[in-house]
Amino acid sequence: MPKLKLGIYQHYKGDEYELFEIAKNSENKEEVAIYRSVKDGQVWARPLSMWKEEVEVGEEKKPRFEFLREPENDSFEQKYLRALADYQNQIKQTSKDKEEFVKFVLGDFLQEILPVYDHLKLSLAGLSEQDKESAWVKGVEYVLKQFKDLLSSRGVEEIKTIGEEYDYHLMEAIEGTGNKVAKELSPGYVLNGRVIRPAKVIVGEE
Helix, strand or coil, X not given: CCCCXXXXXXXXXXXXXXXXXXXXXXCCCCEEEEEXXXXXXXXXXXXXXXXXXXXXXXXXXXXXXXEEECCCCCCHHHHHHHHHHHHHHHHHHHHHHHHXXXXXXHHHHHXXXXXXXXXXXXXXXXXXXXXXXXXXXXHHHHHHXXXXXXXXXXXXXXXXXXXXXXXXXXXXXXXXXXXXXEEEEECXXXXXXXXXXXXXXXXXXX
């Protein structure tokens, strides 16, 4: 008998299956048809003799499985690999979306909390050496250090200004001309390399 063709078959009840392998039973050497459902990918096995036999449908006989076409180029394995790749890409995209969301929320939160940090720093500006030795100043300095460490751990960095080259990506010049920062009016910050608040500065010549 000619070798049974691999490919897509239609069961006499209507569903389609892909016959993709002819195996042998290890116990009795009987040939077994290995096939899967085109609809849901479920894999089945049955004796090849049953696969090829005819069944009675009404008053006529029909093949249990009737050959329809050659195996599709878009094979089950290809579908599986593509579905797996799509799933992995979806996981990566979901993770990326979560990271962007966290950055957005953190950036929005920082816009509210950074002024508190700035006011704490201003409270220490211009103090005399004697005042700097007081207990409350030491306490504020400790809080500021904790604040700075926390911001740094979240990827927040203060923009360096005084004496630096003016950079319009990071700074906003309020007055003056030139390419050097002469004075800082209010600090600026970046979050993971992205500006969340530009530094306001006065510029001057070198």
